[in-house]
Structures are given as structure tokens and as C-alpha cells.
Amino acid sequence: MQNGKCKVREGPQRESFETEAAFGYSDTAHDRRAAPAPRHSIFHFAFCILHFAFAAIPVALLSGCQAPAPAQQFVAQAQRLHDGALASTVVVDTDLNDYFQEIGDRVAAAAKTAAPSKANEAFLASVRCHLVISDTTNAFTTGGTHVYIYNGLFQACQSEEELAAAVAHAYAHLMSLDLEKTQMKPEPGRALPAVAWQFVINRSTLAQEQEADRLAMQLYAQGGWEPGKFAQLFERLEALTGGNVAPDRIALPLRAAALRSAAADAPKPARRTFPVADPKTFISLRNRAAQMHEPTGESVPHVFLRAFPNCILSGDTLEQRAAQERLRPPPPPIQKLEPS
Ligand SMILES: [Zn+2]
Numbered sequence: 001m002q003n004g005k006c007k008v009r010e011g012p013q014r015e016s017f018e019t020e021a022a023f024g025y026s027d028t029a030h031d032r033r034a035a036p037a038p039r040h041s042i043f044h045f046a047f048c049i050l051h052f053a054f055a056a057i058p059v060a061l062l063s064g065c066q067a068p069a070p071a072q073q074f075v076a077q078a079q080r081l082h083d084g085a086l087a088s089t090v091v092v093d094t095d096l097n098d099y100f101q102e103i104g105d106r107v108a109a110a111a112k113t114a115a116p117s118k119a120n121e122a123f124l125a126s127v128r129c130h131l132v133i134s135d136t137t138n139a140f141t142t143g144g145t146h147v148y149i150y151n152g153l154f155q156a157c158q159s160e161e162e163l164a165a166a167v168a169h170a171y172a173h174l175m176s177l178d179l180e181k182t183q184m185k186p187e188p189g190r191a192l193p194a195v196a197w198q199f200v201i202n203r204s205t206l207a208q209e210q211e212a213d214r215l216a217m218q219l220y221a222q223g224g225w226e227p228g229k230f231a232q233l234f235e236r237l238e239a240l241t242g243g244n245v246a247p248d249r250i251a252l253p254l255r256a257a258a259l260r261s262a263a264a265d266a267p268k269p270a271r272r273t274f275p276v277a278d279p280k281t282f283i284s285l286r287n288r289a290a291q292m293h294e295p296t297g298e299s300v301p302h303v304f305l306r307a308f309p310n311c312i313l314s315g316d317t318l319e320q321r322a323a324q325e326r327l328r329p330p331p332p333p334i335q336k337l338e339p340s
Pocket of ligand 1: 169173204209212310311312
């Protein structure tokens with residue numbers, strides 16, 4: 001197994017050439033092409049293929065054909081960014097932590113049924129779903145075991161259904177290994193601001209965003225939330241933010257319309273599940289988080305959070321673009337050429 005993908009064991013081709021030599025066949029390419037293979041060697045080869053094929057079946061069944069998890073260097077990079085910066089932005093409140101983790105865990109549990117080819121259960125069980133104290137409206141994953149839901153987004157949500165839509169979208173990016181499909185190359189020694197900058201310049205594509213929405217709808221519906229309510233998040237945010245559409249994103253009303261039609265084909269779980277929190281508890285938790293504010297002045301971890309590309313709105317806000325400029329590496333010094 002490589003990269004989490006099941007690999008069919010290859011046949012013993014090298015051994016067959018050695019077998020040819022043992023039977024006195026010439027090893028030159030010319031001779032091999034000129035001499036017809038005797039019938040018994042063809043049967044022998046076919047027997048070997050069948051033998052290995054049958055031997056591989058129980059191995060695959062025993063080990064289970066696991067869906068891929070993010071590559072180790074991406075998980076390590078995300079952990080370094082969390083431990084060195086982003087952990088300090090996570091809300092310190094047991095009830096809120098438990099609530100966000102429970103929503104994340106429900107999305108992760110739904111993945112096994114909704115998208116088995118992308119659901120690596122052991123990896124998904126290790127993912128932490130955090131509420132971070134940032135006024136930006138966003139949800140983001142750094143490609144390892146951390147999903148960040150921003151308080152600015154939580155405060156904009158009117159129901160758990162809207163919040164769960166954003167959580168499912170972030171998990172969908174993670175399950176599709178979207179970060180690994182960009183040009184990003186994690187380096188263990190890279191300074192953290194430079195790591196954060198890598199996320200700025202390696203944005204997900206529009207196709208990845210649309211696929212994340214499609215997969216998120218499957219996870220969301222399988223998780224027990226009402227599919228028809230997924231689009232409400234984007235309808236509400238359009239009313240709050242309006243306008244700004246990046247060239248690699250679509251306007252929120254179009255996104256909401258696509259989600260409304262996807263809701264019709266969403267899975268229908270056999271058992272109706274209630275939201276994690278009832279509406280009254282949701283409002284109470286949201287009000288508690290409303291008392292928590294970003295620190296005044298420049299906090300580096302908060303600049304990182306703000307700079308990450310927006311995954312929920314149709315473009316980055318002015319504050320986000322300012323944070324991205326703060327992270328932009330200085331240009332290399334201009335080398336003066338001495339006149340010869
Ligand atoms: Zn996204």
C-alpha cells in the first residue's frame with residue numbers, strides 16, 4: 001500500500017526472465033524477439049499471474065482498502081503552524097470546544113457512508129475542529145488534522161444548519177487532499193510566516209471549491225442535517241457582505257442555487273438525526289462566543305488566520321488582502337553590477 005492507495009501486487013516478471021535464462025534462452029533482445037516462446041512457459045506465466053492474484057485478494061480484504069489520508073509532510077506542516085501560532089487563537093471554553101468538535105465528528109462519521117473512497121476513518125477521527133477568535137468570516141483547513149471555524153462566521157450563522165455547512169465544506173477539502181494538488185511543497189525548516197504565505201499563494205481552484213461543496217452536501221445530509229438548509233449559509237452571507245467576487249470564485253447567489261439543486265439528490269439517512277444543539281442552546285453558545293474578541297494590536301497568529309484565502313465568501317475582504325500583504329516576502333535584494 002502506498003499513499004494510502006491499494007496497489008495490486010505486480011507479477012514476477014523479473015523472475016520469468018531469470019527462468020528463461022535457466023532454460024537456456026538467450027538474454028539478448030534480438031534473440032528473445034526471434035525465438036518463439038514454448039507453450040509451457042506461457043502456461044507457467046499465466047499460472048503465476050493467477051496465483052498472485054488469488055494470493056492478493058485475502059491480503060487486500062484483511063488490510064482493508066483504506067482511502068488516502070494527507071501526506072505526512074502536510075500533516076506535520078499543519079501541526080507546526082498550529083503549535084507555533086494558531087493554537088493561541090482557539091477559544092478557551094470547554095462547552096464551545098466540545099460543541100465544535102461534536103459537529104466535526106458527526107461530519108467525519110458521515111464520511112464513511114457518504115464518500116467511502118475518500119474517508120480514511122483513522123485520519124478523520126484525529127481531526128480537531130476548532131472555533132478560533134477571529135472577526136473574519138471564514139472556515140479553513142491547513143491540510144492536516146486541524147479545521148478552523150472563524151468566530152466571524154459563527155456570529156453570522158443563524159442556526160446550526162448554517163454552521164455545519166461551513167464545517168462540512170472544510171472537511172470536504174481535507175478529504176479531497178486539495179492542498180496537495182496545489183504547488184505547495186512543505187519544508188520542515190520554513191519560518192512560520194513563510195508557511196502562512198504558502199497558503200496565500202496556493203489557493204484552491206474554482207473546480208475544487210465546487211467539488212468541495214458537492215462533497216460537503218453529501219457529508220451534511222448523511223450527518224443528519226436538513227439538505228435544504230445548506231444553501232441558507234450563502235444566501236445569508238450574500239445579504240451581509242454583497243458584491244466582491246474574485247476571478248476564481250462564483251457569486252454567492254449562484255453558489256446557493258447550485259447547492260439548492262444538489263440538495264434534491266442528497267442522501268437520505270434511514271434515521272432522522274437532531275442537530276447537536278437545539279436552537280436555544282445554539283444561540284446561547286453563539287452569544288457566549290460573541291463576548292470573545294481578537295486582541296488589539298498586531299497579533300501574528302491572527303494575521304495568519306486573516307490572510308488565509310476565503311473559502312466561504314466569494315472573495316477575500318479588504319482586511320484579508322491587507323493581512324496577505326503583511327505576509328508577502330520582501331523582494332530579493334537587487335545586485336549591483338560593477339562596470340567591467
Ligand atoms: Zn473552500
